[in-house]
Amino acid sequence: MGMIVRGQSRCHLCDRIMGLFQRVTGFPAILGSDHPLHHFSDAIMHKACFDAHPDAQRMRGLYDRWLRVVDGRPRDLKSLEEIHAWEREAFGKLYAEEGFAVHPTS
Ligand SMILES: [Zn+2]
Secondary structure, three states: OOOOOOOOEEEOHHHHHOOOOOOEEEEEEEEEEOOHHHHHHHHEEEEEEEEEOOOOHHHHHHHHHHHHHOOOOOOOOHHHHHHHHHHHHHHHHHHHHHHHHOOOOO
């Protein structure tokens, strides 16, 4: 997720500065570049701007599904090969349905 410097960073949606006392939201880089909501991936924005966006509900749903997969990650994976095998399997369904990029935790 992009870094927020309040008073300097600009909102992804309205391009205005995000002030010290404004609520903000954002998402990590979870969507592939060909996904229609890719512009929300690795973006930060005013919460009010996001909430008013017509795709806000769909993006929240995608992010919630992504989080559920990440939260279900086995804690006993030891090697990179084991981790990558789990990622391919766990994110395979989401990827097939939604075009998710597989950038789960690293
Ligand atoms: Zn904004």
